[in-house]
Amino acid sequence: MSPLPPFPRMLVAAALVSLALASAFAQSAGPAASGGSGPMAAGPVELPVTKVVLYSSGVGYFEHRGIVSGDATVALSFRSDEVNDALKSLVVWDFGAASGAAPGSGGLAESPSVSYPSQESLDRALKGFRIDLSGSPRIADMLARLRGAELAVDAPDTIKGRIVSVESRPGGKDGSVMLPWLVLATKDGIRAISIDRIAAFRFLDPKLSEDFDRALSLILSTEDSLRRVLKVHLPGSGPRQAVLGYVVAAPVWKVSYRLDLSGDKSFLQAWAIVDNPTDQDWKDVSLSLVSGRPVSFRQDLYAPLYLNRPLLPLAIAGAAQARSFESGLPEEARAEADEASGVPAPAAMMRGAAKSFAAPLAEAAAPAPSLSQGAAQAASGRAAGDLFEFTLRGAVTLDRRHSAMLPLVAGAIDGRKVSVFTPGSGPGGSDPLHPMLGALLENDTGMKLPAGPITVFDGGIYAGDALLDFLPERDQRLIVFGDDLSVDAEVSASSSRETLGVTVAKGVMTFARRVTWTRSYTFDNTSTAAKTIVVEHPITPGTTLASPSAYDEKTPEFYRFSLALPASGSSSLVVKESSPEEERITLATLDPESFLAYASSKGVPESVRTALRKAVELKNRADDADRALADLQSRKTEIDADEARIRENIQAVGRDSSQGQQYMKKLSDSETELDKLGGRIEAARAAAQNARDAYAAYLGALDLK
Numbered sequence: 001m002s003p004l005p006p007f008p009r010m011l012v013a014a015a016l017v018s019l020a021l022a023s024a025f026a027q028s029a030g031p032a033a034s035g036g037s038g039p040m041a042a043g044p045v046e047l048p049v050t051k052v053v054l055y056s057s058g059v060g061y062f063e064h065r066g067i068v069s070g071d072a073t074v075a076l077s078f079r080s081d082e083v084n085d086a087l088k089s090l091v092v093w094d095f096g097a098a099s100g101a102a103p104g105s106g107g108l109a110e111s112p113s114v115s116y117p118s119q120e121s122l123d124r125a126l127k128g129f130r131i132d133l134s135g136s137p138r139i140a141d142m143l144a145r146l147r148g149a150e151l152a153v154d155a156p157d158t159i160k161g162r163i164v165s166v167e168s169r170p171g172g173k174d175g176s177v178m179l180p181w182l183v184l185a186t187k188d189g190i191r192a193i194s195i196d197r198i199a200a201f202r203f204l205d206p207k208l209s210e211d212f213d214r215a216l217s218l219i220l221s222t223e224d225s226l227r228r229v230l231k232v233h234l235p236g237s238g239p240r241q242a243v244l245g246y247v248v249a250a251p252v253w254k255v256s257y258r259l260d261l262s263g264d265k266s267f268l269q270a271w272a273i274v275d276n277p278t279d280q281d282w283k284d285v286s287l288s289l290v291s292g293r294p295v296s297f298r299q300d301l302y303a304p305l306y307l308n309r310p311l312l313p314l315a316i317a318g319a320a321q322a323r324s325f326e327s328g329l330p331e332e333a334r335a336e337a338d339e340a341s342g343v344p345a346p347a348a349m350m351r352g353a354a355k356s357f358a359a360p361l362a363e364a365a366a367p368a369p370s371l372s373q374g375a376a377q378a379a380s381g382r383a384a385g386d387l388f389e390f391t392l393r394g395a396v397t398l399d400r401r402h403s404a405m406l407p408l409v410a411g412a413i414d415g416r417k418v419s420v421f422t423p424g425s426g427p428g429g430s431d432p433l434h435p436m437l438g439a440l441l442e443n444d445t446g447m448k449l450p451a452g453p454i455t456v457f458d459g460g461i462y463a464g465d466a467l468l469d470f471l472p473e474r475d476q477r478l479i480v481f482g483d484d485l486s487v488d489a490e491v492s493a494s495s496s497r498e499t500l501g502v503t504v505a506k507g508v509m510t511f512a513r514r515v516t517w518t519r520s521y522t523f524d525n526t527s528t529a530a531k532t533i534v535v536e537h538p539i540t541p542g543t544t545l546a547s548p549s550a551y552d553e554k555t556p557e558f559y560r561f562s563l564a565l566p567a568s569g570s571s572s573l574v575v576k577e578s579s580p581e582e583e584r585i586t587l588a589t590l591d592p593e594s595f596l597a598y599a600s601s602k603g604v605p606e607s608v609r610t611a612l613r614k615a616v617e618l619k620n621r622a623d624d625a626d627r628a629l630a631d632l633q634s635r636k637t638e639i640d641a642d643e644a645r646i647r648e649n650i651q652a653v654g655r656d657s658s659q660g661q662q663y664m665k666k667l668s669d670s671e672t673e674l675d676k677l678g679g680r681i682e683a684a685r686a687a688a689q690n691a692r693d694a695y696a697a698y699l700g701a702l703d704l705k
Contacts, residue, residue, distance in 0.1 A: 044075035044231055047244060049280055052396075053288040053389070056450060059085075059296050060250030062278075068094075069239040074232040077279070082248045083116070083228050089247035090114070094234050116230045126218065129211040131203075133219065140166050140180035140195055150204035151184065155197045160204065161186035166195075247296075251275040253289050255408060255452035257468060259415070259479075261439055262459055266415030268441075270408040270449070272390070276398045284395035289408070291450040291470070292387035388448040409449075414442040417458075419484040419565075421521065422536040422558070423491055431491045435523070435533055437464065438480035443471045456481040478534065486527035487565065493519045497581070499603040504587070504611065507699040509598070511583040516546065521573045525565045533563040535573055543577035587699050592616060592623075608704055615702075618695040625688035632681045636674065643670050 051063035068074065078086050092112055126134040132145050143151075144166040153159045161184030171179035171194070180195045203209045234242060254273040259266060272289055276282055390408055398404050421435035439456070443449055454466040456479075464481030471477050494517075501512045517540050523533055536558040545551065545559060553560040565571045590598075598604055599612035650663045 044073045044229075046075055046077075047242065049278075049282055049285055051245075051286045051288075052282060053290060054250055054253040054274060055296075056252055056289075056291045057296050058249060058252050059247050061245060061247050063243060063245040065241070065243045067239055068234055068236075068242045070237055072234045072236070072242070074234065074242065074244060076230045076232065076244065076246075078228055078230065078248070080228055083230075085248040086230060086246045089245075090230070091245050092232060092234075093243040093245075094236065095241045095243075111235060113233045114230055115233070116228055126215055129215045130208055131212050131215060133212075133215045140182075143182060143195075146208075149208060152202045152204055153182070153184070153193060153198055154200040155193050156199055159184060159186060159191055159193065161191060164190065169194075251277055255450045256405075257449075257452055257454040258457065259413075259439070259441075259454050259466075260457045261415065261417055261463070262457065265412045266439070266441070267411070268413040268415075268445070269410040270452075272392075272406050272408040273403065274398070274406065275403040276400055279400050281400050282396060282398040284397055287392045287396040287406075289390040289392075290387050291390075291448060390447075409445065409447060411445060414444045415439050416532075418478070418532045418534045418562075419487055420478055420480050420534045420536065421489055421523070423519070423538060431489070432483075433489060435484045435487055435489060436480040437482040437484045438466075438478055438534070440476060440478055440534070441468075441471070442476040443473055446473060448472050454479060454481070484531075486525065487531065487533070488524045488526070490522045490524075491519065493517070502604050502608050502704075504608060504702045504704040507587050507696075507702070509585045509587055509608075511585075513581045513583065514578050515581050516576055516578045517543065518574065518576050521563075521575070522570065523563065523565050523572075524570045525568060528567050530567045531565040533565050533571070535561045535563055535575075537561065537575045540577045540579075543579040546576040546578045547574065587615065587702075588696065592619060595619065605704075611702055611704060615695070615698060618691070618698050622688070622691035622695045625684070625691040629681070629684040629688045632677060632684050636677050636681065639670050639674055639677070643667060646670070 045066075045068065047064035047066035047068075049062055050065040051061075053061040055061075064074070064076070076086070076090075094112060126132060131142070133142065137145070143163055147163050147165060149163050151161065151163055153161075164183040164185050166180055166182055168178040169181050169192075171177045182193045182195055182198070184191045184193065203212065232244060251274075253275075256271050256273065258269040258271075274287070274289070392406060392408075396404075396406065416439065418438050418440050419435040420438040421432070423431050426432040449468065449471040451470045452468055454468050456463045456466055466479035466481040468477065468479060496516050496518070498514045498516070499511055500514055503510045503512075519537065521535055521537075525531055534552075537560075538558060539554075539556075548561065551559040552562050559575070561573055561575070563571050563573050587595075595612055595616045599609045599616060601609070604612070646663050646667045650660050650667070653659045653663070655661075655664065
């Protein structure tokens with residue numbers, strides 16, 4: 001392909017003023033409605049696809065390139081669901097001179113335009129005709145909408161007149177069925193004709209007949225056509241090169257790898273799987289494949305948009321007018337913004353450097369036109385994703401509706417065989433019996449390798465399948481492709497607690513402990529070859545690694561450790577994780593037995609044990625004082641109960657009887673005892689309170705570090 005002339009003139013289709021020719025029926029109005037000026041070409045031309053850039057995000061950039069002459073119209077055909085993307089992304093380059101000609105030998109293009117059939121709703125479009133076919137009307141309904149139109153009716157004689165109305169009248173043998181009748185104003189007077197007797201009718205107004213045909217054509221094209229044609233009009237003179245590019249949805253390109261682990265240096269081969277779902281053959285196109293996650297979205301630009309407008313009162317005196325304001329910048333700020341803004345080159349123009357890697361890749365044959373060279377309005381932008389582009393060397397030919405598998409990269413890669421053991425990856429979350437065969441790959445290819453499946457070969461035979469996630473440059477990644485049945489694995493787990501210190505302050509005893517989780521891995525190698533085991537140890541949340549002191553790798557879920565496993569031998573790995581734990585005990589709530597248990601525990605320092613024993617003594621004194629007080633209060637309760645019984649007996653036998661005199665003496669003795677008991681209770685209550693205060697004061701004053 002010849003290089004483009006210098007300083008091309010690029011125009012962005014999305015910035016063009018829309019043409020009045022935007023509906024299907026407007027296109028049928030003839031050349032006068034085309035919106036162009038000057039002589040038009042005999043018909044639209046189709047430029048071949050010369051460049052395709054497929055993205056792993058599900059879109060593709062397609063570029064058409066060719067020679068046009070004079071006032072040219074280029075036709076681009078899209079499926080209906082592609083039109084929105086085409087309108088959002090279409091860019092047009094119209095060069096002033098043909099490839100190979102001296103610059104300036106052809107006229108520069110002026111004011112290109114794009115026209116296309118509108119996606120206005122069918123009913124809304126049909127309502128725009130003089131004859132309204134919206135809503136699938138019956139004949140009677142359609143004629144009722146044409147009151148005043150001239151009509152010729154064969155029923156069976158020909159009757160000509162203007163439609164007055166369509167009305168319902170009783171019909172059938174018993175008159176129970178309402179039938180539509182057409183009422184015409186003829187030169188002979190008003191005539192009523194049953195519609196079911198009409199064999200044919202014609203509109204006498206040629207324009208009404210034309211609208212009827214165009215409405216039917218619109219219905220047919222809307223319901224049956226799945227494609228829309230965008231016509232790009234390029235006014236100009238002389239032969240020149242034109243380039244049209246756009247981004248539409250495309251099948252995600254895929255990659256599959258082949259990895260040979262047999263040699264001293266592993267060998268990686270990648271194949272790209274691409275699809276051509278379009279209705280155009282790709283013949284000798286430049287094909288690029290981009291991996292990454294560019295921002296891509298859809299927006300409905302095809303369908304006409306109507307806004308609801310409020311109904312306002314007449315602008316009479318005292319009525320306010322509705323207003324809206326646009327945001328703005330001072331002149332100085334606007335000038336600075338215009339200078340700082342720029343149009344970034346399309347993502348499809350990005351290139352990745354891969355010269356150091358032996359692969360069938362090449363840089364782009366010729367630089368693509370830059371958007372910044374055009375006169376389009378500047379827009380701000382930002383980078384989205386970390387893209388890497390593969391450009392296949394040589395042209396690619398792929399028939400429409402076909403797919404192909406194309407060589408992408410091939411060369412040595414740093415890889416070594418390992419076995420990978422992940423606890424909990426067995427059936428039902430159990431520990432597996434064997435590690436998995438795998439490899440540790442380091443991407444020293446100079447490229448960013450997309451995600452894809454890997455078919456692994458070892459020793460000249462198929463060894464298994466693996467999956468590779470996106471692998472950046474200089475990063476390394478584990479892959480696994482089968483069970484290593486020559487290695488048996490055994491896992492055991494335990495936990496322990498260790499008291500690191502005990503403190504007492506303000507009546508609270510605090511235990512500082514360390515909890516250690518231990519998991520032991522033992523591997524038995526029955527093969528005659530030494531192996532390297534990569535152990536993925538699950539990270540216990542909230543812990544730190546205690547042993548081993550270092551790990552090979554750490555992910556959000558695992559520590560990875562490498563373990564050398566000798567031939568026909570065994571190796572073990574013990575991993576310990578620890579976390580702090582604190583227990584706080586309020587001493588005032590402890591019973592004597594708990595006090596004694598802590599006071600005799602070997603995990604408690606001697607100074608704390610001594611203090612606890614002293615606390616036990618004070619606690620016992622307080623408890624004894626409380627029991628003594630309780631005994632005295634119990635005795636007082638018994639005496640009170642006896643006195644109540646004696647008084648009941650005195651009332652029964654009489655105070656002056658001999659038995660009554662005996663009861664009176666017992667009552668006197670009880671009162672004497674109660675008087676003495678009251679003093680003892682007060683003394684016991686004071687002693688109990690003092691004992692409790694002494695105990696509480698002791699606990700509150702304890703401060704042992």
